[in-house]
Amino acid sequence: MEGSREGVPPPNRRKRKALGSDGVRVTMESALTARDRVGVQDFVLLENFTSEAAFIENLRRRFRENLIYTYIGPVLVSVNPYRDLQIYSRQHMERYRGVSFYEVPPHLFAVADTVYRALRTERRDQAVMISGESGAGKTEATKRLLQFYAETCPAPERGGAVRDRLLQSNPVLEAFGNAKTLRNDNSSRFGKYMDVQFDFKGAPVGGHILSYLLEKSRVVHQNHGERNFHIFYQLLEGGEEETLRRLGLERNPQSYLYLVKGQCAKVSSINDKSDWKVVRKALTVIDFTEDEVEDLLSIVASVLHLGNTHFAADEESNAQVTTENQLKYLTRLLGVEGSTLREALTHRKIIAKGEELLSPLNLEQAAYARDALAKAVYSRTFTWLVAKINRSLASKDAESPSWRSTTVLGLLDIYGFEVFQHNSFEQFCINYCNEKLQQLFIELTLKSEQEEYEAEGIAWEPVQYFNNKIICDLVEEKFKGIISILDEECLRPGEATDLTFLEKLEDTIKQHPHFLTHKLADQRTRKSLDRGEFRLLHYAGEVTYNVTGFLDKNNDLLFRNLKETMCSSENPILGQCFDRSELSDKKRPETVATQFKMSLLELVEILKSKEPAYVRCIKPNDSKQPGRFDEVLIRHQVKYLGLMENLRVRRAGFAYRRKYEAFLQRYKSLCPETWPTWTGRPQDGVTVLVRHLGYKPEEYKMGRTKIFIRFPKTLFATEDALEI
Ligand code: ATP
Numbered sequence: 001m002e003g004s005r006e007g008v009p010p011p012n013r014r015k016r017k018a019l020g021s022d023g024v025r026v027t028m029e030s031a032l033t034a035r036d037r038v039g040v041q042d043f044v045l046l047e048n049f050t051s052e053a054a055f056i057e058n059l060r061r062r063f064r065e066n067l068i069y070t071y072i073g074p075v076l077v078s079v080n081p082y083r084d085l086q087i088y089s090r091q092h093m094e095r096y097r098g099v100s101f102y103e104v105p106p107h108l109f110a111v112a113d114t115v116y117r118a119l120r121t122e123r124r125d126q127a128v129m130i131s132g133e134s135g136a137g138k139t140e141a142t143k144r145l146l147q148f149y150a151e152t153c154p155a156p157e158r159g160g161a162v163r164d165r166l167l168q169s170n171p172v173l174e175a176f177g178n179a180k181t182l183r184n185d186n187s188s189r190f191g192k193y194m195d196v197q198f199d200f201k202g203a204p205v206g207g208h209i210l211s212y213l214l215e216k217s218r219v220v221h222q223n224h225g226e227r228n229f230h231i232f233y234q235l236l237e238g239g240e241e242e243t244l245r246r247l248g249l250e251r252n253p254q255s256y257l258y259l260v261k262g263q264c265a266k267v268s269s270i271n272d273k274s275d276w277k278v279v280r281k282a283l284t285v286i287d288f289t290e291d292e293v294e295d296l297l298s299i300v301a302s303v304l305h306l307g308n309t310h311f312a313a314d315e316e317s318n319a320q321v322t323t324e325n326q327l328k329y330l331t332r333l334l335g336v337e338g339s340t341l342r343e344a345l346t347h348r349k350i351i352a353k354g355e356e357l358l359s360p361l362n363l364e365q366a367a368y369a370r371d372a373l374a375k376a377v378y379s380r381t382f383t384w385l386v387a388k389i390n391r392s393l394a395s396k397d398a399e400s401p402s403w404r405s406t407t408v409l410g411l412l413d414i415y416g417f418e419v420f421q422h423n424s425f426e427q428f429c430i431n432y433c434n435e436k437l438q439q440l441f442i443e444l445t446l447k448s449e450q451e452e453y454e455a456e457g458i459a460w461e462p463v464q465y466f467n468n469k470i471i472c473d474l475v476e477e478k479f480k481g482i483i484s485i486l487d488e489e490c491l492r493p494g495e496a497t498d499l500t501f502l503e504k505l506e507d508t509i510k511q512h513p514h515f516l517t518h519k520l521a522d523q524r525t526r527k528s529l530d531r532g533e534f535r536l537l538h539y540a541g542e543v544t545y546n547v548t549g550f551l552d553k554n555n556d557l558l559f560r561n562l563k564e565t566m567c568s569s570e571n572p573i574l575g576q577c578f579d580r581s582e583l584s585d586k587k588r589p590e591t592v593a594t595q596f597k598m599s600l601l602e603l604v605e606i607l608k609s610k611e612p613a614y615v616r617c618i619k620p621n622d623s624k625q626p627g628r629f630d631e632v633l634i635r636h637q638v639k640y641l642g643l644m645e646n647l648r649v650r651r652a653g654f655a656y657r658r659k660y661e662a663f664l665q666r667y668k669s670l671c672p673e674t675w676p677t678w679t680g681r682p683q684d685g686v687t688v689l690v691r692h693l694g695y696k697p698e699e700y701k702m703g704r705t706k707i708f709i710r711f712p713k714t715l716f717a718t719e720d721a722l723e724i
């Protein structure tokens with residue numbers, strides 16, 4: 001990627017003063033306007049590159065001018081403007097096509113184009129990893145990238161519909177996987193990795209999506225000010241009368257217990273009715289038949305009916321279903337026997353010594369079973385939906401020779417570090433994911449730096465950095481890691497509790513420098529830790545997790561007879577979601593944490609096999625307002641995104657590197673021997689030039705194709721000389 005970013009600046013452009021509009025020195029090519037050049041466009045050019053204050057000041061200056069993009073070398077940092085800046089038009093796409101990074105202001109499309117060109121010319125798979133906290137703009141960036149490729153890439157010879165499918169898969173996934181939260185009105189409640197496949201002519205011919213850890217607890221509970229997944233509201237607002245009648249639904253979301261918990265069915269920024277139309281159309285584009293749409297909506301409706309299913313206790317305190325009407329609809333929509341479902345919602349089947357025993361549930365247990373069913377039905381349907389979209393995105397040319405020569409461009413839109421007042425199992429999984437990605441990032445950045453030095457024949461100088469492998473091991477190691485210990489406790493039903501899990505953690509990993517509990521803490525730190533908590537010292541800082549619910553969430557139990565009932569479903573989608581093989585006693589399903597760990601390891605392998613590019617998204621304020629730059633909030637994100645570490649690694653050796661041809665072209669006027677033309681080897685020309693400029697030996701190194709400059713001030717001085 002590096003090579004393509006260092007093209008020759010166009011010769012005839014007017015030279016501008018090398019000072020930004022606010023007097024800050026910049027070293028950009030002269031095609032840029034003064035406004036484009038506020039602050040530094042690449043953090044590696046900050047004089048005081050270890051200062052977080054200088055880093056944030058540069059972000060602020062640029063943000064004030066609506067310059068939301070800034071680089072750290074090849075990494076793009078983006079600040080959510082919360083307003084439409086009109087910077088993603090077709091003209092903008094054209095402006096960034098085929099030009100080198102430094103000729104144009106930093107932009108997402110510059111990354112898009114660079115990645116695409118590398119894919120085409122080097123024929124190497126690429127991956128753009130987009131990270132940041134909730135509301136920072138990851139999903140918007142992903143959508144803009146997809147749009148860029150859909151609009152600027154050539155159309156494939158066959159199967160042109162794949163472009164539409166790639167774009168249309170998004171509203172469907174968002175309807176089922178996104179929700180309004182306090183942080184973001186359209187928050188993705190799952191992680192997503194999407195591959196786009198290109199044929200040898202650079203036309204998109206297929207795609208594939210992997211999804212991670214849908215937040216299914218949202219199906220049955222939402223915090224105040226939050227909503228359930230968009231699809232429920234869309235269906236109620238936009239669904240046709242006849243559809244709603246068939247599904248036994250009323251229009252008013254207030255009628256449904258699963259939709260009223262957050263008390264905010266209506267959101268001003270969301271138009272459920274028109275979104276419904278978009279989703280309905282998109283389903284057709286991604287190959288849903290009318291029958292499949294019906295089956296899918298039956299499932300959505302069944303979740304709402306489940307939420308309204310109530311129980312009363314009989315004289316023996318056993319739960320009985322009291323809402324016959326709901327049961328009637330559920331029976332039909334889920335495609336199961338009424339009596340079986342009734343029994344499954346109020347009893348638990350236990351197999352002891354080969355005999356089946358039915359044990360009645362009390363009220364609390366029945367409500368738990370009902371909610372577990374709703375979550376299982378919804379999340380498995382989501383998994384099915386992803387698989388269905390993948391079938392529609394699969395390249396139809398799988399057998400043709402062009403298939404074999406496809407290259408892949410991956411887009412990763414995954415949750416960032418989460419630190420709340422109260423952190424639970426979900427945050428534990430998400431933050432573990434971030435540790436893994438940080439580890440990969442450091443590894444790949446160092447590796448690519450090292451590779452470039454090697455390719456250029458420059459001695460590699462070891463970089464001091466924090467290797468967070470120790471934290472990844474703490475979480476994922478076999479036998480001794482937190483996940484292993486959690487799984488072990490999940491194998492002791494009836495005996496183990498969240499607190500015995502915590503005790504086991506204390507016994508096993510008490511010595512670990514990144515792990516702490518109330519018992520292990522000293523007097524000073526104990527105050528801030530409760531008895532039911534453990535604290536991890538993540539690369540980005542400390543996070544305290546409350547163990548309540550860890551076992552339950554990790555087990556993700558669905559009573560056996562509910563599973564059996566669902567396996568008999570005549571709804572074709574549910575038939576695929578619930579498989580009889582699960583009922584075998586021999587096969588114990590993997591726990592949630594272990595499944596997640598395995599899918600993450602797989603993701604890391606996928607990403608490692610590709611050339612990486614990074615977009616780091618920052619949210620400027622908590623009130624979703626344009627123009628507000630909340631410094632405290634931003635400082636946190638700079639930390640959690642590891643940006644200072646990133647800059648340090650990037651700056652460890654040389655701040656700046658440039659191909660000899662480009663360097664000579666730009667500065668040849670500063671030396672009588674190289675001006676107006678240098679006829680020898682560019683490298684020799686640069687040698688003559690820098691000697692003339694008085695560069696000291698420790699200030700630069702000459703590689704095979706590039707000059708490496710250690711400090712920005714050397715370059716600034718040279719830039720200044722141009723102006724004289
Ligand atoms: P989550 O982790 O919750 O899914 P996210 O990082 O995906 O968050 P987005 O949904 O992409 O966040 O962005 C949140 C909102 O911010 C968008 O709905 C949009 O209103 C605004 N936004 C994000 N990026 C941009 C942008 N580049 N230009 C204008 N508005 C933006």
Ligand code: MG
Nearest residue numbers: 138139187188
């Ligand atoms: Mg998102």
